[in-house]
Amino acid sequence: MKMTTMRRPFGALALISFVVLAFAGIAAAATTVIVTQNSSSWSTLDTRAGGAFEFTNDYGAPAGLGTGSLELTTNLTTAAKADYFTDDVAGTALAAVNDLSYYTFQAATPQVPIAAASYQLVIDANGAGTGGFTTLVFEPYQNGVVVPATWQNWDVDAGSFWSSRTVTDGTCLLVAGSGGPPFYTLAALKTLCPNAVVLGIGVNIGTFNPGYTVATDGVQFNETIYNFEVGRTPATKDDCKDGGFASFNDPSFSNQGECVSFVAKRDKA
Numbered sequence: 001m002k003m004t005t006m007r008r009p010f011g012a013l014a015l016i017s018f019v020v021l022a023f024a025g026i027a028a029a030a031t032t033v034i035v036t037q038n039s040s041s042w043s044t045l046d047t048r049a050g051g052a053f054e055f056t057n058d059y060g061a062p063a064g065l066g067t068g069s070l071e072l073t074t075n076l077t078t079a080a081k082a083d084y085f086t087d088d089v090a091g092t093a094l095a096a097v098n099d100l101s102y103y104t105f106q107a108a109t110p111q112v113p114i115a116a117a118s119y120q121l122v123i124d125a126n127g128a129g130t131g132g133f134t135t136l137v138f139e140p141y142q143n144g145v146v147v148p149a150t151w152q153n154w155d156v157d158a159g160s161f162w163s164s165r166t167v168t169d170g171t172c173l174l175v176a177g178s179g180g181p182p183f184y185t186l187a188a189l190k191t192l193c194p195n196a197v198v199l200g201i202g203v204n205i206g207t208f209n210p211g212y213t214v215a216t217d218g219v220q221f222n223e224t225i226y227n228f229e230v231g232r233t234p235a236t237k238d239d240c241k242d243g244g245f246a247s248f249n250d251p252s253f254s255n256q257g258e259c260v261s262f263v264a265k266r267d268k269a
Contacts, residue, residue: 030099030223034066036231036250042086045202050080055230059215062103062151069105069217070228072117072203076210085120085202089221094123094189094196099222100156102203104140105215108149114141117203117216119156126170127195134165134174136189137204142180153218157186171195179206237263 035042037055044053054071061069074080104116119138126132140146143159161184162177172193175182189196203216219226231250234240239248240259253259 045085048081050075051082068229069215083204087200092198107213116140125172129170136161
């Protein structure tokens with residue numbers, strides 16, 4: 001569209017600039033999604049015997065992220081494994097990934113100092129090409145110091161990953177790290193694997209990590225932050241009355257009738 005140039009007072013220009021910047025900030029603001037134990041968007045992918053997950057209020061939560069978190073545990077066997085994943089982000093080009101972060105908490109129990117949940121970025125390194133499935137793993141202890149009994153925020157996109165598999169075909173070449181080097185930065189991965197596509201994200205305690213009790217929250221992927229909370233569900237129909245329906249989030253109800261109907265159907269099942 002053709003525009004006519006005209007002079008404006010400095011104050012008017014400043015006001016216009018402020019409004020533009022304000023709206024740009026709003027557009028870039030992250031959206032927080034509440035995830036409860038019955039949410040369908042997240043689930044276990046490869047939790048094995050001896051590993052477990054639980055939504056809990058035992059550790060509180062990072063500032064601004066409610067009162068709950070997701071606990072991951074393993075027993076004293078090396079085969080135990082615990083994880084939680086979502087494929088809501090599937091189809092995102094790796095080149096478009098720019099903001100990854102999360103919080104971890106190491107419970108005050110006897111366990112190795114490095115105990116923390118990893119951030120996992122599952123990709124098809126070759127995009128539409130054949131092969132290429134691998135998981136890019138960010139380990140907190142490889143990117144800083146894990147502090148017990150403290151919520152810590154990790155800037156994942158600025159850190160280092162190792163690849164769970166070697167990719168030698170197609171447009172991408174990656175070497176498996178098996179828990180260590182070689183390490184890759186996100187910027188390097190975008191260059192090495194220009195056609196890579198994200199399949200999902202998750203948090204994980206892998207095998208050969210016995211005796212872990214850790215928690216995680218605020219898992220961020222670009223403009224979405226996943227906030228783990230203990231879901232509130234009505235126990236009886238009476239819980240729905242006198243406005244009680246509005247206090248539940250697992251699921252949420254728009255009126256008393258929906259809440260009563262939910263309880264009735266659940267009790268019949």
